[in-house]
Amino acid sequence: MITMTDIVREGHPTLTEVAKDVAMPPSHEDKKMLTDMLQFIKNSQDEETAKKYKLRAGVGLAAPQLGISKRMLAVHFEDFKGxxxxxxxxxxxxxxxxxxxxxxxxxxxxxSVDREVPGYVPRYARITVTATNLAGEIVKLRLKDYAAIVFQHEIDHLNGIMFYDHINNSEPFSAPANAKPCDVN
Structure with a gap:
């Protein structure tokens, strides 16, 4: 079972590397790791399990956050429309x-960041992502708003980019040009 002690923190070299593609079909080890990553996210959102194992709640996890330089990510969340x-x-x-x-x-x-980093993180409002899911199916996901933000955050990890790399350092709360906030209404 993955716990917070398995998650590498900012400053770890894997977080700034471009991760390598996973050979298809994935190995048994890669499938097990990705399944465990998804279970961690689910566990982190379960109040009882999170408390028992001291897990911080998350909606996504990328393999580089475990010190594994492979292009794998897991998500478990609901967008603002359910x-x-x-x-x-x-x-x-x-x-x-x-x-x-x-x-x-x-x-x-x-x-992977144990501190508050204030500021707006500009993201594309809509993205289309292709990937191979855990079932081995090639999928094409059209994502918008919160879902698009979550996927961009995790895909950034695969490219060695941290969310705060996008924040305007001189004006962290300056709304990006032509941007609309994506929030729960």
């Missing part, structure tokens, strides 16, 4: 995105 996303993905890739930008007015957090 649509559920819960799966693991191998080699996810953003194949298109909107011109429109969005951001969370509350900012973003990360399981």
């Amino acid at each position: 649509k559920s996303y819960s799966d693991g993905y191998f080699n996810p890739k953003i194949i298109s995105h909107s011109v429109e930008i969005t951001y969370l007015s509350s900012g973003e957090g990360c399981l």
